Amino acid sequence: MDAGRFVEVADRVWHARFPQWDVGVGLVPGRDGAVLVDTRASGVQGGAVVAAVRAQFPGVRVRHVVNTHVHFDHTFGNIAFAGATIHAHDRVAATLDGEARRIRAAIAADCSDCPEYGYTVADLDEVAQTRLRPPDCTFGSSATIDLGDRVVTLLHTGRGHTDGDIAVQVPDADVVFLGDLVEQSAHPSLGPDCWPLEWPDTLGSQLNWVGPDTVVVPGHGRPVDEQFVCRQQGELATVAAVLRERRLAGMPLADAAREPDHRLPYPLADLADAVACVWAQLEPS
Template sequence: MASGFHEVADRVFVARYPQWDVNVGLVLGRDGAVVVDTRASCLQGFAVLDDIRRLGSDIEVRHVVNTHVHFDHTFGNTAFTAATVHAHANVARAVDADADRIKALFRADPGDGPEAGYTSRDVVEVLATEVRPPDRSFELSATIDLGDRAVTMSWAGRGHTDGDIGVHIPDADAMFLGDLIEESATPSFGGDSWPLDWPDTLTEHLGWLGPTSVVVPGHGKPVDAEFVRRQRDEIAMVDRVIRERQGAGWSLEAALSEPDERLPYDLERLDSAFRRGWEQLTSRPAEPA
């Protein structure tokens, strides 16, 4: 894993950090810079700033964008005191509660170790971080004007969370998709994911992408539109199997235990996906006759 920022499109940079294998983006313009996601603690956010200064001492970070609410993408916000923080309105509504949730989980079980990708020191830093919520939020879309280029933030629906956004730099044909896409692991179906909405959300974002587009996932190497399309289709198959089993009257326990060769990921990795899908389907109002 290379250190520091590397240019992946015209004045669009990515740094990949070992703790939680998370990506941070940097978009340069005539009137300042945008940082996309900020790592998992205040100290890690300051390390991002150090890497930006090594790239160019005159770079002025005026804006931060959080692709979604999770701590490994937002807790570093506090280091960017001179910047305006942008995120979806659902992030603004949930950030404090989600921070309390993750801190409680770490207090109960730090779970550090080489296989986890972080250490006990990283956990201490997470617990010590005072969370900074967004300064500006939006429902569907918003634009940051950097003078000679625009950075567009768009919400296309629920997926990994209910507040995932795409961050698009049209003149560079580049997009950050946060954890809507993962390259270094399978998609993360957590307890706040929306597996039945996720495929359509990715379909909407694909409308921005062409054959030469660069897409930066939340974790892993930059990918192209075809990768996004393949992962969308894989998640759509998870969606399909969930709907089939629930519609056929299976119990959730049976659905979680019966393999299906169509599933693109190991069944044990889909526990939360099935549980969340079941919740969506069983709480949905009946269709009118």
């Protein structure tokens, strides 16, 4: 990984990966400015993205920022983009304050280095101290950003990783940024605000715009292709099927969270939040 350097993944579509949480940032320049996809986890980290864009693309102005979903590692850097319009789903605006409370409480409970995810205590301090900048423009199902010589489309097809995940499509380059609906450097993160039963269908709807030559950029990791997304959708469908089966059978939550099943594609320990979400979202039979 060439950390912090933008790499062209398709015609005039660029992607950079950063070590903290291995989060990715996209850049789509056009005649009338550029769209930046996601802003990292703090004002300091967002400022580093601003510096990277200036260094690699002199004269390019980031006029639009898109948040693929609400989580701190994709939104807290918004504060560094003065003068840009922030775009996101309606639910990002509604839940950003709650996300800030959640992550700040988590930092207060355990503020320590985590080499596995590439962050340090100093990074966490920066996250906790960052002032939020909410979206300026929100939408429910779709929106477009006109860059003069190209159009970027924003599309929400349902709940999954959160209730406000969107795809950022660049049709002229056949590129789709899917945020954390797809991850490459680890399996998908099924956290306390996920929708496991709906995620496979949401991802399936996004696949309507993905073909064999489409470059799919995940929220974490390197760009992938249609086959990768289909495979991950199948894994998420298996998780949904097993958890639905357990919930409808009336299995107690504690038992469902610890009972192994050879069909599950991810470690059971990583599915504790998903189990709790399904138990809250689905009535037993």
